[in-house]
Amino acid sequence: MVVDGVDYVGGFLSASDCDAICEALDAVAWDTTLKRRVQHFGYRYDYRARTVPADxxxxxxxxxxxxLAQWMVEYGHFDALPDQVIANEYLPGQGISxxxxxxxxxxxxxxxLSLLSTCEMVFRRAVTGERRSLMLAPGSLLVLKGEARYDxxxxxxxxxxxDVDGEKRPRGRRMSLTFRNVIRSL
Known part of the structure; x- marks a missing residue:
């Protein structure tokens, strides 16, 4: 395990499932206000305020x-059906801080969920700066809970x-779908 609380499921989706998802995403408009293109589903996340506003x-x-959300519940990754999804598009040279x-x-x-191209995700322990990494393959699912989610x-x-096993592997266009549950304030 890379980090306690990480569950990595390679081959969660087939290549044809990935292609269908990418087609569905490209059929709607992308938000271009960030360095990467995004789409919000369920709830819009405000990146500047780091909040999910009331509206x-x-x-x-x-x-x-x-x-897809139902599959994640059925496979035991979520207790409740996720109600918020962000789609991200990364072109070669783009990432997320x-x-x-x-x-x-x-x-x-x-x-x-990772789609289209492999990339490296880097984990850093906030307290010590310890660094670990994981290659995310197309069709894979990465689940963060507990220590991996918060620490x-x-x-x-x-x-x-x-760099994969000492070999430079160019990135292609990559998309990801991030599933979450919004905490609603009373």
């Missing part, structure tokens, strides 16, 4: 995302290639 409800997840998903915003489980940051370094 963030976008509607229920589309049927194809509902099915080290972070812990917003603690007051989202529940104890974060799950991410380690995770990031995708912004670069055009990753």
């Amino acid at each position: 963030a409800w976008l509607g229920p997840l589309p049927d194809w995302l509902q099915r 080290a972070h812990v998903d917003c603690e007051p915003c989202f529940g104890e489980t974060i799950a991410s 380690w940051t995770h990031e995708i370094p912004a670069r055009s290639a990753d």
Whole structure:
């Protein structure tokens, strides 16, 4: 195990499932306000305020995302059906900085499906700076709970290639779907 609380499931989705998801994502408009393109489903996340505002409800997840969310519950990755999904697109050279998903915003489980291209995810223990990494393959599911969710940051370094077993492997276009449960304030 890379980090306590990480569950990595290679081959969670077939290549044809991945292709269908990418087609569904590319059929709708991408938000281009960040360095990478994103889409929000269920609830919109405010990156600047690091919150899910009161008016963030976008509607229920589309049927194809509902099915994926249901699989994650059936396989025991979530206790309750995820109600928020962010789709991210990463072109070669793009990444996402080290972070812990917003603690007051989202529940104890974060799950991410990787699509199209392999990339390295780097984990850092917030207290010690200890570093570990994991290659994320297309069709894989990464689930963060407990220590991995709260005590380690995770990031995708912004670069055009990753070192895999001493060999430089160029990145292609990559997409990910991050599933979460929004914590609603009373």
